[in-house]
Amino acid sequence: MREAAKRLGYRPNAIARGLKTGRSGLIAMILPADVDRSAQELVFELLVGLSSALSKKGFRFLLHAADSANDVIKAYQDLYRGAGVDGFIVIEPQRSDPRICFLLEGNIPHIVHGKDPAQVHPFVDVDNYQLAYRLTEALVMAGHKRIAFLNGLETRSFAEARAAGYRDALAAANISPRSHFHSFGAQTPDRGHAALRQLMQADQAPTAVIAGNTMIARGIYNAAAELGLSIPGDLSVLAHDDDLSRYPAAGFTPALGGSRSPLANAWQRLADALAGHFSEDDRAAQNYLLEVTYHLDSGSIAGPRDDQA
Incomplete structure (x- = not known):
């Protein structure tokens, strides 16, 4: 049956799956207000790359822009508690990053593109x-x-x-x-x-x-x-x-x-790692250092x- 579904390009209906699992299949990324201008240049590539990688895992991707640094944590709270978001991708981490701290304390599924040296968290990064x-x-x-x-x-x-x-x-x-x-x-x-x-x-x-x-x-x-x-x-x-x-x-x-x-190498690894939060395959949830x-x-x-x- 799985082989037939694969040949036909079948994907489970997100609403039906959500009723069964209690998850929406929605993954969000919140752009910080002080995002580097170079990161702004990458938004289109990021949207296309992450959306494609997450779609292959059965997720949908939501991009949210925070108004100010003070609103970022509230945005995470609102999206997780009010909008039914299942997990988050965090970019451009800082030392002792409050976003990562909030997600860790709330045991909220997430993956970080980068590494905060002051906290132990899931990440995909280069050395x-x-x-x-x-x-x-x-x-x-x-x-x-x-x-x-x-x-x-x-x-x-x-x-x-x-x-x-x-x-x-x-x-x-x-x-x-x-x-x-x-x-x-x-x-x-x-x-x-x-x-x-x-x-x-x-x-x-x-x-x-x-x-x-x-x-x-x-x-x-x-x-x-x-x-x-x-x-x-x-x-x-x-x-x-x-x-x-x-x-x-x-x-x-x-x-x-x-x-x-290539940043393109990170997209699939981020999707794989985040999927590991909802999978029994522990390997998918491991941290990953990209090849340089x-x-x-x-x-x-x-x-x-x-x-x-």
Whole structure:
């Protein structure tokens, strides 16, 4: 019977199933009011990817935008208690995130795209510490000592982990960190553009830059061109690539190197993990670290010039 249903593309009626199980099959995600502008760029990809992945598991997806930071917890309460939402997907977690705390205390099914280091919760993530360490280490091994890092928002836990990886990689090479070489902020082209122009005004300008994502890298490339800087002749650039449709690493000249973990890989894992809350299959509910690949021999990295050493 199951094979026949599969061939015919049959899916259980959500209302009928809800009457039997007491669940609505509705999964919600609430966008925080202070969502990073780079995350706003991802909303369409996120909607399509998550909706498709959840649909394959028999769920429906609801996106809700909170009016302000103070309304976020109330929004969770209203959707769970009043709108019949079965569970939640949380994005852009912070340390001691009150959203995660509320969901844990209420024993409400949820999965976090990212990891709050102060709480034990279900998550799908990449190893952000290792990611930043590897990119910094690659530039050090190429001979760079003046390495800048344009990180994400300081309040985000992924940016905290990446900052630690960057610092530790410098320390392992006995390179003293320069405070103005590491900055937090929105992961957008405008940020990358403005930050590089400011960095290059210093007497001891960086010879290499790590970008938190390819949107920042696009701004770096544009600013470098305006300043007459050659990549990688004057400046090496590495970035983390989420495989964003509007900012593909393959669209950079020279080819952009760094780390890569497509966000599309996260969607199905998030759906699988959340489905584990309603399944007897414990494996589905396990935390998951996504694979990260590294491309560190690209055209965007070279050793510093002799006069830059």
